[in-house]
Amino acid sequence: MKKLYLKDVAKELNVSKTAVSLVLNGKGDENKISQETQQKIISFVKEHNYIPNQLARGLSRGKSETIGLIIPNISDTFYSKVAGVIERKAKEKGYTVLFSSSYEDPKTEGELIQSMLNRQVDGLIIASTQKNKKEIEFLKKEKFPFVLFDRFYPEHDTDYVIVDNFYGTKKVTEHLLGLGRKHIGFVTLKPGLEPIAQRLQGYHNALQGHNIVANHDYVKEIKREEYFSEVEEALKDLVLCKQPVDAIVFSTHYLASQGLRVLKKLKVKVPDDVAIVSFDELSAFDIVEPPVTAVVQPVKEIGCSAIEILLSKIAGEVQTKFQTKVLKTKLEIRGSCGNK
Amino acid sequence: MKKLYLKDVAKELNVSKTAVSLVLNGKGDENKISQETQQKIISFVKEHNYIPNQLARGLSRGKSETIGLIIPNISDTFYSKVAGVIERKAKEKGYTVLFSSSYEDPKTEGELIQSMLNRQVDGLIIASTQKNKKEIEFLKKEKFPFVLFDRFYPEHDTDYVIVDNFYGTKKVTEHLLGLGRKHIGFVTLKPGLEPIAQRLQGYHNALQGHNIVANHDYVKEIKREEYFSEVEEALKDLVLCKQPVDAIVFSTHYLASQGLRVLKKLKVKVPDDVAIVSFDELSAFDIVEPPVTAVVQPVKEIGCSAIEILLSKIAGEVQTKFQTKVLKTKLEIRGSCGNK
DNA sequence: CTGAAAGCGCTTACAG
DNA sequence: CTGAAAGCGCTTACAG
Numbered sequence: 001m002k003k004l005y006l007k008d009v010a011k012e013l014n015v016s017k018t019a020v021s022l023v024l025n026g027k028g029d030e031n032k033i034s035q036e037t038q039q040k041i042i043s044f045v046k047e048h049n050y051i052p053n054q055l056a057r058g059l060s061r062g063k064s065e066t067i068g069l070i071i072p073n074i075s076d077t078f079y080s081k082v083a084g085v086i087e088r089k090a091k092e093k094g095y096t097v098l099f100s101s102s103y104e105d106p107k108t109e110g111e112l113i114q115s116m117l118n119r120q121v122d123g124l125i126i127a128s129t130q131k132n133k134k135e136i137e138f139l140k141k142e143k144f145p146f147v148l149f150d151r152f153y154p155e156h157d158t159d160y161v162i163v164d165n166f167y168g169t170k171k172v173t174e175h176l177l178g179l180g181r182k183h184i185g186f187v188t189l190k191p192g193l194e195p196i197a198q199r200l201q202g203y204h205n206a207l208q209g210h211n212i213v214a215n216h217d218y219v220k221e222i223k224r225e226e227y228f229s230e231v232e233e234a235l236k237d238l239v240l241c242k243q244p245v246d247a248i249v250f251s252t253h254y255l256a257s258q259g260l261r262v263l264k265k266l267k268v269k270v271p272d273d274v275a276i277v278s279f280d281e282l283s284a285f286d287i288v289e290p291p292v293t294a295v296v297q298p299v300k301e302i303g304c305s306a307i308e309i310l311l312s313k314i315a316g317e318v319q320t321k322f323q324t325k326v327l328k329t330k331l332e333i334r335g336s337c338g339n340k
Numbered sequence: 341m342k343k344l345y346l347k348d349v350a351k352e353l354n355v356s357k358t359a360v361s362l363v364l365n366g367k368g369d370e371n372k373i374s375q376e377t378q379q380k381i382i383s384f385v386k387e388h389n390y391i392p393n394q395l396a397r398g399l400s401r402g403k404s405e406t407i408g409l410i411i412p413n414i415s416d417t418f419y420s421k422v423a424g425v426i427e428r429k430a431k432e433k434g435y436t437v438l439f440s441s442s443y444e445d446p447k448t449e450g451e452l453i454q455s456m457l458n459r460q461v462d463g464l465i466i467a468s469t470q471k472n473k474k475e476i477e478f479l480k481k482e483k484f485p486f487v488l489f490d491r492f493y494p495e496h497d498t499d500y501v502i503v504d505n506f507y508g509t510k511k512v513t514e515h516l517l518g519l520g521r522k523h524i525g526f527v528t529l530k531p532g533l534e535p536i537a538q539r540l541q542g543y544h545n546a547l548q549g550h551n552i553v554a555n556h557d558y559v560k561e562i563k564r565e566e567y568f569s570e571v572e573e574a575l576k577d578l579v580l581c582k583q584p585v586d587a588i589v590f591s592t593h594y595l596a597s598q599g600l601r602v603l604k605k606l607k608v609k610v611p612d613d614v615a616i617v618s619f620d621e622l623s624a625f626d627i628v629e630p631p632v633t634a635v636v637q638p639v640k641e642i643g644c645s646a647i648e649i650l651l652s653k654i655a656g657e658v659q660t661k662f663q664t665k666v667l668k669t670k671l672e673i674r675g676s677c678g679n680k
Numbered sequence: 681c682t683g684a685a686a687g688c689g690c691t692t693a694c695a696g
Numbered sequence: 697c698t699g700a701a702a703g704c705g706c707t708t709a710c711a712g
Contacts, residue, residue: 005689005690006689006690006691007689015698016697016698016699016700017689017690017691017699018691018692018698018699018700019697019698019699021690021691021692022691022692025691027692031697032697033697033698034697037697049454051454051457051458052458052689052690053399053458053460053688053689053690054458054459054460054690055395055398055399055404055459055460055688055689055690056399056688056689056690056691056704057689057690057691058395058690058704059393059395059396059399059688059689059690059691059703059704059705059706060689060690060691060692060703060704061690061691061692061704062704064395066438066459073424074414074420074423074424074427075420075421075423075424076420077417077420080414080415080416080417080420080423081415083414083415083420084413084414084415084441087414087439087440087441088441091440096438096440096455096459097438097439097440098406098436098437098438099427099437099439100427100431100436100437101424101427101428114389114391115436117391118391118392118393118394119394119395119406119436120393120394120395257623257624257627260627261626261627264627282623282624283597283622283624284597284622284623284624284625284628285624286601287597287600287601287604287628287629288624288627288628288629289627289628289629289630290629345705345706346705346706346707347705355682356681356682356683356684357683357706357707358682358683358684358707358708359681359682359683361706361707361708362707362708365707367708371681372681373681373682374681377681392705392706393704393705393706394706395704395705395706396688396704396705396706396707397705397706397707398688398706399687399688399689399690399704399705399706399707400687400688400705400706400707400708401688401706401707401708402688
């Protein structure tokens with residue numbers, strides 16, 4: 001069984017390449033090809049397992065039925081979950097997904113965008129490093145279909161899907177305040193990412209609402225690449241000082257789990273000595289000790305919305321304005337905050 | 341700045357398309373194109389950001405510089421980690437990766453293999469459902485480059501990268517025996533996957549080595565799709581019976597975490613009443629309560645080996661025989677087994 | 681060193 | 697309904 005090409009199929013069946021191609025692309029009826037011929041072609045193709053070369057098809061039609069997904073890190077549980085739903089939805093619509101991780105490096109991200117464009121992807125879904133204004137501007141100018149998620153460019157109008165980060169931390173901080181915690185620390189990443197900034201604002205806003213003056217020393221900004229050791233330093237500062245905190249909000253799941261790891265090592269009792277909460281979820285958060293209260297992101301909705309918006313753009317639907325979605329988070333209360 | 345094509349570059353520079361193409365493909369020297377011309381071309385291309393259409397390039401050269409990755413589930417932490425290292429390594433070598441999840445469905449997997457072939461991937465890395473003998477045979481017959489990982493087909497000679505599943509469970513079961521546990525349960529998936537079978541054998545082998553007659557009721561086989569509820573049923577059987585187990589080996593990380601979840605719900609004390617261990621790791625296993633002893637798979641090595649083998653096959657290196665790797669696991673001892 | 685030309689395997693107006 | 701033909705944007709012998 002040698003490899004079949006379009007011309008082989010046509011020859012076998014004594015029809016033209018045109019006919020075969022038309023039928024396979026579902027244009028048989030509109031070109032008035034007899035049902036009989038259509039059937040003949042379809043069953044032959046199925047039986048002999050002919051499948052068109054997508055490179056040729058893509059080149060000829062100017063599209064590839066592929067979408068590109070650029071994320072900070074495919075190994076991170078949040079992104080791998082979103083990737084899963086995007087892939088699933090994409091496949092339903094006949095698209096395959098090309099993915100690549102930027103590892104938070106703007107240069108890599110820029111190269112990936114270019115590389116995806118060369119590969120003629122039909123659209124792009126990006127959780128950006130937020131440091132590639134140029135590429136984003138370029139995509140906009142070219143009217144190339146793309147949608148941002150998780151991170152977006154506040155100064156640029158684009159389609160995006162994000163989560164209400166502000167309200168997420170605000171709510172969880174208020175939850176801590178409601179339980180009588182007064183000295184609330186905030187362990188987060190160094191500035192640069194919009195969601196991170198919003199999470200910090202939500203925290204501040206909650207404190208203000210309770211007339212608490214934010215203690216600047218209570219906010220610890222961690223360098224992501226060295227979060228393992230820096231979280232440890234930060235927690236020592238927060239906990240082993242003369243005015244220790246009695247609660248800590250971690251702005252990502254990995255900061256939270258490392259935080260808990262360190263607190264255990266320091267023999268700090270959670271939640272008795274300090275309550276902790278995490279922005280974003282880890283599947284094991286309900287079985288760690290204590291179970292960690294978390295702000296849960298609607299992973300499925302994020303992925304679905306992103307792909308839907310993208311596909312509508314690819315389909316060339318008329319856009320009166322940019323499609324943006326800000327999804328609600330959910331507060332999952334577990335044991336790490338104790339009771340009142 | 342309109343889109344540039346090869347012919348535009350050639351025209352701008354007053355050279356032939358051939359020259360530009362040759363230079364860009366690093367064949368300038370061997371075709372004796374003057375350094376001056378080469379420089380001119382390279383700098384123009386860089387400056388104007390010309391990048392060849394990979395579809396056309398691929399069609400013309402008969403390869404796409406893309407590799408396909410087919411795994412059961414991109415959202416599973418094990419596969420997403422392996423995917424991460426594969427992607428990274430692939431990129432280093434100039435390859436992009438197309439990924440798709442089979443969700444353990446053989447039919448989907450078969451379609452994915454076909455779909456990847458259409459897209460002219462240069463090679464395939466597959467963690468198979470092990471129920472697509474036909475496709476695997478097909479790939480072999482076509483001498484299409486592929487390597488299996490995690491799961492392989494014992495009856496078929498192929499290249500593969502796996503882990504020593506047998507020895508992994510054997511060692512961890514012996515660890516439990518060494519701690520004085522005598523009634524050891526084994527919670528696993530229904531048969532069908534080679535690694536799962538090997539893990540079961542390792543368990544049995546360890547028991548035999550200690551002259552313990554395996555109690556058939558102590559082995560619980562779970563249907564993966566309903567593991568959440570079935571683990572609960574299984575554990576009730578194992579723990580709430582007249583001769584309860586004093587230790588349980590879980591053959592995957594999700595069975596283990598669900599197991600722990602259920603044991604907590606049943607108020608069974610771990611490790612006092614029953615010790616538990618997990619085959620495969622979860623990043624939070626060190627902070628759950630109690631920390632879970634686990635057989636850790638060398639994720640990085642798995643990914644690296646798979647991609648290396650694949651690339652060597654793509655490069656067409658002479659293969660005297662199939663390349664197979666069986667990597668060692670590592671036993672990470674934590675608190676969930678107690679002490680002697 | 682260059683340039684015209686064939687070819688990769690499709691799709692799709694176009695003339696019949 | 698069919699078939700010849702152009703075209704998608706490259707690569708690569710081949711003749712000069």
